[in-house]
Amino acid sequence: MSRRTLVTTSFKTPYVSLDLLSYLKSGQVTPFQVFNDVIMPDFKDHISKGNNSPNNAAARGILEEIEKDLDPIGKACERFQKWEVEVSSAIKKLAYQSLDDAFRERTEALENTNRAKFLRDKLEKTRSLVSRLKESVCSASIKMSDETSKDSDTPQTGEELQPPKEIDIVKVRREIEEIYKGLEGKRRPCLLCFSMFPEDAVIKKKVLIHWWVGEGFIDTSATGESQETVEEIGNKFFKEFLEKGIIEPFYKRSRPSADSCKMQPSIRDAVIELARTENFFDFDRNGNPTEDFSCSERACLVRTIEGSNVRELPLLSSQENVQSLINVNEHDLYFRPNWFSKMKSVKVLQLGRWHSDKHLIEVEDCEFLKGLKNMRELRYLSLRGVSRITELPASICKARNLRILNLNGCCDLEKLPRGIGSLKKLTHLDMYECYLISGMPKGLSLLSNLQVLKGFVISKRSGSQDCKLDDLSKLENLRKLSIHIDRNQAKTAERELNSLAKFKKLQSLSISWSRIYDKPATHSLQTLQRIVTKKLTRAKRITKLPSMFMAPEKLPSMSMAPEKLPSIPESPLHLEKLDLHYFPHSTMPDWLKPTLLGKLKKLYIRGGSLSDLCHNGINCTWTVQMVRLKFLDELEMDWEKLRGLFPKLCYLEVVKCRKLDFKQCDVNGVWKEED
Template sequence: MSELKQPVEGSSGGGGSSSSSGGGGSCSSSTTNNADDTIIEEDSDSSCHNCNLQGMFEEIQNDLIYIKKACGKFGQWEDQVNDSMKGFAFQALDNAFKQRTGSQELTKETSYLQDKLKNTHRIVSMLKESLHSSPQLSSVNLNSQSLQLAKDSMIRREFNRYHCSVYLPAELEVESNDKIMAEISTFLEIAAVYNDLDVTTKLCLLCFSVFPENAVIKKKVLVHWWVGEGFIDTLGTSGKTAEDTANQFFNDFIEKGLIKPVYKKGRPSADSCNMDPYIRDAVIILAKRAGFFNFDSNGNPTEDFTRSRRACLVKTEEGSSIHELPYRLEQEKVQSIINVNEPNLDFRSEWFSKMKYVKVLQLGRWQSSAKHLIQVEDSEFLKGLKNMRHIRYLSLRGVSRITELPASICKLSNLRILNLNGCADLEQLPQGIGSLKNLTHLDMYECYLISHMPTGLALLYQLQVLKGFVIGEPRPGGNYCKLADLSGLEHLRKLSIHVDINKTSDAAKRELISLANFKKLRSLSISWSRLYDTPKKPLTLKRIATKKFMSRVKSTKPPPPPPSPLMDPVSVPLEKLNLNYFPGSKMPDWLMQWDLNKLKKLYIRGGSLSNLCHGKQCKWGATNVRFKFLEKLQMDWSKLQDLFPDLTYLEIFECPELSSIPCDENGVWKKAD
């Protein structure tokens, strides 16, 4: 709870098993240590030294919960409960629970505590009975000091049950108190849901604790993190991908009300999610209690990994946590580093290289927007990666000033995911990248300075997702990876390609034809470089004369032969096709030969397309279609429906020649249920 400042005495869970003790006895609970030393509690029967006292405590607790609910319901009570009795009751209750949570010596006489509890029990029972039976009960002043003391005591008691520190303001106002009561109610609900989860699901949920309040989080970010931690794997034998497994967790969290999907423009599916602030506060408490991360008094994750084995890079008004890391020794304890909002990766090479057992290095940005800039002054520290033989997930997404990766990165045999997305200064990949035998995800999207792919890509036999493959201008010797070389990757299901060739060249066409041989491909995205979209030169008298002469020459030539009839279509199992800035006016020939009967999503952005006819019947089976920046595409609603007979969702933006399309103000049309 980041806005609550003043600490109140309580136990803090930091990664070890803990116990709460009171005046007459002690209760213990069973805990399980995960492999990373995170403490996950298991349900077990509590054994108490004095059963009578425990029973009395529980009855008082139940009565107080009833009173708390009653106070919320009877806001219109007309008279006040007798001030003296109310003050005595709540003051006695507060003292009794302070004794239970350890403010008194454990050596106090049991008989004294019994007498005190009996007296408190009698008064609280009377108060409950009067609330229940009297139809003319007077209103309790919700601003009264004694009632605030009672609520404070309940908050202390409930939070101390979970061995957590409690933060309360020095003076409670009505709005502040209501907020605290809402938070404590939410916490108890979330704690109950959390306790019913299995160990892996608990650990996945705790990852949400490090993200800022109200943050919109891409699911992909969490999936990669979970793979890195080993909560899920990408090398499963059941046929399920890591994304399939993770979606089960997301759906479970959504069903239980722990997170909310974030839909963009009412699209039928959501690739992002967020968490309610109260739920996030509760998850922070649970993460701190489990020793999953360390947090400061404001609820911000810190770089302190001494108890959690996980560190966060956080920049606040007080300073940058990355500058504190050199003072944290025993780097071999570090299992994960997550960059929350640190813009400068000023790692000291000697410190960085000692993280021998790290599994997750999320150093790049997790935010979707490229406005979150991250840079390095010197990438020399990356040479320390050679010592990190256990690393499974490395993200340098959006980090600038990295021109090359050290060759030693090819020795990371356990690496599953390498994210280089948006490394705008990266010029090439290491030639030995084929040594990463367990690599399943490689993202080089928007690494525009890379002109050709190393031949080792064709040796990544476990590769499932490849983004940013470059088709460049042919060069002598041909010592680079061609698209056809990847057709032997049996697990490749998602591929994005950047065509960096002049549109007049046939080299790209010759490579793209080989896509028909990718039998497991489900998602394909192709982007054509816009560097060659130079504006036409204005016509001069000389150019006009030349143009007329060439037209006369062409008229003397025999007409070109008619186009060859379509060959038998090749079945391609694509489910999603994304075409960006295609330079032609009609669909390319290699695509016309494909049977896309499984295609569900078609996204076209920019370019010169004016004819979308596909196949012999000139129809698409896609149900989800998006068009953006298609200035030359002319079509009315009737023709579009003929072209996409199974259409259920359409999104249009900056397509001025599409007419009579019944879209809403966001450019969206949905088929009525």
């Protein structure tokens, strides 16, 4: 019997007693779960059969005291188990990195001038991982020390690890309850949403805002120029929670702004108690949300130590009342047939991953999505990172209330339904990292309320059924656009990009000239390669693997034959943020003249062949305040030239640009202007 797989039933038959005796004699470490889930129920069973004698009454009192002490012990064991997983994960990353670096050192011909930099980069990555590992270990040690010191009379010496000041849990709960009572309108249920996330989780603001939109806590069509977007309203809520000390910002690197947040464990416990009181979620005794929706309108998919329980989810009449279904940490979504058929009132289906970890979530097939035809109230659907979904069923077009559709990282998705234009209320559509989509349906141009579109593909096909970039210029509310251009379609892209000058409301633009938007995790590439290989065997319609599946050393050079750069009419663009991935040319095109980008504040360039940030070698100045430069091997300039180009620069991030060596940047390649 493994350490994690235990007998959890009571002693109702002699066979269980024999199983337990065999387990105890095996010499394995006896975890808390055996005592709590096996021995304690047996005590209860024996006492319940006794009479009302003084001895039995005393035994009941002792049992109650023991049960009170078991709750904090259970939470401590759960934290230790989580810490153990985090430490194991960090060590695995360190080991994989070591193997990867060793492979590179053997296969890449490094010049002597580059070997020192290669070694320094390797050590910096190792230091970063070891630092995070130390934080994880020390954090767990402090928590365990804090709990054990409460029951210990042993004095602490100055050299020993001092626990933090004891937190008055009752006081924290009272304070959070008072804050909760003072919140206005929809801010109360917005706060309760934090109860779903695990302890110490880093939560992206975007995930919560989309959830709030789905629930109807935030609702705006953003059709007027002065009307706020859902992001602006959501940011106000976050600002208020920050000011009240409920959450704290989480900064990536040393960036001046944070798009994620965290919640202190004691505050999280208080929010869970509020959510339990309001029947916002159903929780187990450890404060973890459950899949039980019999007493709440919301349920969670939670993977336990024993494994997945999605297949065992029952078909109940109460499913008709479910408003939200949130995937907390389930990787295998193997739903029973027709399980979604009764969920006619659901508004939120967060089935994909909500965190940045790029693990894949698997489904058996697309059959479960047929239940979408009954979900007329659905407002938010996330399938982020879900594999084996090759196409969305046409029934999704009946979800006329749908506001947000997140398909990010659906690596098997090949096309969108043609009738997508009927989703008139859709404001956000994310298809980023959907590598197999080769064209866009014409119906995209009918989504008049669309504000955010990620993963738009400029197709090489000339059919009338494909949506062109020019068709999107009619979408008056579009403010954020992400485009993918196949590196072999430069001439087609040149014609398409001419229409960018027509996008008057566009504030953020991202363009990728590569089949690989970002360097996916190794397991993702392996999964994609396996899928393509299966299709080759089954259909025999592809004669060779696309370059995105080649080994890195076999990828063709990102540089392209000299061609005419995209020529866009010299009309100013109103962009505030520009993100270029794998730009294939060495010099800036005409449409990237600083004079045409007078409102630009953020410039991010990742990969490609760019060697100069000036236009035709002419010195110029940008209005940009934030610059990120990553993996630009040909870009070369000194610090004085950089400051001359960006006189308003406040933040600079340089990652693996071999010809840029700014001593003003820290070890992470970050420079920030001092206040």
